[in-house]
Amino acid sequence: MKTRAITAFFFTIVMLGSIFLGGYTFTFFYLILSLAALFEFFNMIKTAGIKPHKYFALFVSALIFLITASYQLLQLETKFMLLIIPVIFSVFIAELYKRDKSPFTNIAYTYVGIIYVIIPFCFFYSLGFIQNHATYNYHLPLSFLLMLWASDTGAYLFGMKMGKTKLFERHSPKKSWEGFFGGVLTSVLVSYIISLFFTELSPFVLGGMAVLIVSFGTLGDLVESMLKRSLDVKDSGNILPGHGGFLDRFDGLLIAAPIVYVYLYLILH
Numbered sequence: 001m002k003t004r005a006i007t008a009f010f011f012t013i014v015m016l017g018s019i020f021l022g023g024y025t026f027t028f029f030y031l032i033l034s035l036a037a038l039f040e041f042f043n044m045i046k047t048a049g050i051k052p053h054k055y056f057a058l059f060v061s062a063l064i065f066l067i068t069a070s071y072q073l074l075q076l077e078t079k080f081m082l083l084i085i086p087v088i089f090s091v092f093i094a095e096l097y098k099r100d101k102s103p104f105t106n107i108a109y110t111y112v113g114i115i116y117v118i119i120p121f122c123f124f125y126s127l128g129f130i131q132n133h134a135t136y137n138y139h140l141p142l143s144f145l146l147m148l149w150a151s152d153t154g155a156y157l158f159g160m161k162m163g164k165t166k167l168f169e170r171h172s173p174k175k176s177w178e179g180f181f182g183g184v185l186t187s188v189l190v191s192y193i194i195s196l197f198f199t200e201l202s203p204f205v206l207g208g209m210a211v212l213i214v215s216f217g218t219l220g221d222l223v224e225s226m227l228k229r230s231l232d233v234k235d236s237g238n239i240l241p242g243h244g245g246f247l248d249r250f251d252g253l254l255i256a257a258p259i260v261y262v263y264l265y266l267i268l269h
Contacts, residue, residue: 007240011249015145023136026128027069034065034121037246040236041113044247047231050102052110056094061118063087068122072129073136088114116254117247124257130264131200139198143191143206144213144260148252150190151183151214158182167218171225175218183214205267209260216259217252224251 018029035058042054064084070076091110095103127140159179167175191210195203224247228234237245 011240012149016142019138019142019145023073023128026136026138026141027073027125030121030125031062031065031069033246033250034118035062036239037121037236037250038113038117040245040247041117042109044227044231044233044236045109045113047233050109051098051100051106052113053091053094053098053106056091057110057113060087060091061114064114064118065122065125068125072126073134075134120254120257123261124253126261127257127264130261130268139200140264143194143198143209144253144257146194147187147190147210147213148217148256151187151210151217152252153183154186155179155183155214155218158185168222171222171229175222180214180218183218184211187211187214205264209263212260212263213252213256216256220252220255223255224248 015029018025038058038061039054042052042057045052046054064087067076067081067084067087071078071081088111091107095107098106100106124141124144127144128136128138130140131137155175156179159174159176159182162178162182163174163176165177166173167177167180187210188207191206192203195201195206198206224236228236235244236247239245240249
């Protein structure tokens with residue numbers, strides 16, 4: 001617990017700094033973070049004997065993220081977003097130059113990595129521009145993370161004290177319904193506190209955002225647990241002492257971020 005607490009403290013400071021220090025710092029930090037998480041994903045997949053296009057996919061993913069960032073931060077015209085299409089399909093061409101007995105398995109897992117890791121980070125990044133295109137605002141990315149952390153903390157505390165009813169024992173034996181609802185309670189409470197400071201969104205909108213984060217964040221956690229169990233891997237990495245890898249730390253974001261973005265976009269536009 002001591003190791004986990006120290007790691008969480010310093011990593012939280014770095015993350016908050018990346019959000020508060022402006023759009024370019026925000027862009028650079030989450031570009032590196034998303035690529036590091038994708039790198040961990042491919043390293044896990046390789047333990048099953050699959051050979052995804054790791055480095056080529058990292059290059060493609062960096063282009064996808066940077067095109068998204070250019071659209072959001074630099075007012076790139078919408079038509080240039082179409083450049084993502086040939087970038088994505090270039091994976092098929094790259095496989096032609098590999099000698100492997102399962103080419104389409106390699107292609108499939110390359111795409112799974114991009115869709116599962118990079119696309120959600122692009123949606124999370126875009127939360128910083130959803131209120132006013134080309135103008136970075138840290139309120140929603142910060143709110144998202146605070147609600148996600150509140151969910152994790154509430155689920156852990158309530159689950160430890162009152163957890164009896166298993167939530168999804170097949171994939172995560174320790175998770176309980178009591179912990180889930182504890183996470184909802186703490187996240188909604190944090191959303192109300194946030195609404196007192198960030199008044200551009202109503203407490204009800206932020207409360208709905210909190211419920212979505214807890215619900216789909218929990219599902220994201222279960223999905224990563226399913227992945228690790230299928231590969232017989234304990235952690236996605238060991239770069240964060242006491243927490244595992246970046247993918248372990250952000251598994252809740254991967255499913256929740258696209259859903260929350262759609263929810264807020266429909267309300268704000």
